[in-house]
Amino acid sequence: MSQHSFKTPKFTVQMGVDRPLSNVFASIFVNDVPEDAEDDNAPGFNPFSWFAVSKVGIQTAVHDVEKYIQEHGEPNVKVPLSLIADLEKDVQIHLADPNKSLNWGNYHGFVE
16 A cells, blocks of 8 residues: 655644555545544545546546535645656556455655
């Protein structure tokens, strides 16, 4: 599994390629949640959003993440280009040999 993250003032976004399940994923979490909240998932965004392992899947994931964040008070936020490039590399690795890549994992910290 690969995982890439970035933060905005309101949200933390995690995106990556889940190799065992063979999909691109995206999750959005609220940064400042009340202590009595059940979880920190962004309301209205499926915390287990899955997309095709392809360039189109990445584009759809990026579009959905940007749309959600922009509609929830941060109109100028874009997914960092470096994160998109990392996702594209991860998809290429996975598609080159899905069985071999099951054992390969990487975690990337926050993109500033």
